Amino acid sequence: MPRRAKNSGRRTQRTRRPQRHKDVLHRRGGHRRHDFRCVGCRLDVSLDAPGTTHRNHCPNCLVSLHVDRRVPGDRAAACRGRMEALSMSARPDGEWMIIHECQSCGELSANRIAGDDNALALVRLALKPLRDSSVAHRMLLRL
Amino acid sequence: MSSTDKTPSHTSRTPNTVLAGTFTCAWCGLTVSAATVDGTRRNHCPSCVHSQHVLDHVEGGPSDCRGRMSPISVAVLRTGDWMVIHRCVRCDELTSSPICADDNQLILMRMAVRPLAQPPFPLEAFGDL
Numbered sequence: 001m002p003r004r005a006k007n008s009g010r011r012t013q014r015t016r017r018p019q020r021h022k023d024v025l026h027r028r029g030g031h032r033r034h035d036f037r038c039v040g041c042r043l044d045v046s047l048d049a050p051g052t053t054h055r056n057h058c059p060n061c062l063v064s065l066h067v068d069r070r071v072p073g074d075r076a077a078a079c080r081g082r083m084e085a086l087s088m089s090a091r092p093d094g095e096w097m098i099i100h101e102c103q104s105c106g107e108l109s110a111n112r113i114a115g116d117d118n119a120l121a122l123v124r125l126a127l128k129p130l131r132d133s134s135v136a137h138r139m140l141l142r143l
Numbered sequence: 144m145s146s147t148d149k150t151p152s153h154t155s156r157t158p159n160t161v162l163a164g165t166f167t168c169a170w171c172g173l174t175v176s177a178a179t180v181d182g183t184r185r186n187h188c189p190s191c192v193h194s195q196h197v198l199d200h201v202e203g204g205p206s207d208c209r210g211r212m213s214p215i216s217v218a219v220l221r222t223g224d225w226m227v228i229h230r231c232v233r234c235d236e237l238t239s240s241p242i243c244a245d246d247n248q249l250i251l252m253r254m255a256v257r258p259l260a261q262p263p264f265p266l267e268a269f270g271d272l
Binding site for chain 1: 224252
């Protein structure tokens with residue numbers, strides 16, 4: 001065994017060629033320069049989201065960042081606070097919308113869900129009002 | 144929240160609601176008293192849970208929009224209390240306000256279960272998780 005290992009090691013040393021030139025850049029300015037890192041779970045997220053034109057929240061933990069003021073995409077807010085998913089709303093056509101609340105200034109915003117959002121996190125958010133059984137039971141009994 | 148500390152300026156701006164103690168709902172037309180049974184100030188109609196856009200939450204202070212605000216969602220605080228999320232139909236502003244004891248429970252419950260009526264993915268797989 002030691003002899004074979006010595007032989008094979010010598011062969012790889014002899015046949016090792018210099019590393020090929022990489023024309024794909026992984027650093028800043030490369031092909032992932034539009035990615036952002038989630039402030040909630042530190043996941044690297046690409047900006048192109050299936051189903052929507054603009055990615056505005058992390059698909060894993062649904063946390064967003066307070067960068068827009070009144071118009072979506074205007075990047076006019078100076079707050080830059082972390083926006084956590086507060087509740088789930090449904091449009092009249094049935095599409096789900098996440099209501100985000102800024103943790104530093106209390107601003108609310110409604111965002112469409114994306115195709116690759118964490119389904120478990122979405123359902124947990126939608127079931128939040130019904131999880132606390134005391135309030136929901138009291139309401140159903142009063143109906 | 145910003146809605147509670149802005150309440151005095153709002154009440155001073157609209158003296159008719161303070162003097163008469165009532166306001167007319169912008170959606171169902173019901174005349175309701177501005178004070179609840181708890182003594183707090185009411186900011187939405189207890190019958191249809193609609194509100195009116197009189198506070199500007201982005202700039203602060205009173206708003207001149209005065210559009211109707213329809214309820215779109217129910218949020219739960221850490222304390223377990225429910226909040227109603229309103230959206231202005233004119234300028235798409237969002238506000239949240241705590242629910243009152245005499246609010247229409249049918250509308251609140253309908254808003255809470257509304258997303259589950261049309262899920263974007265099949266929910267059967269969650270039984271195995």
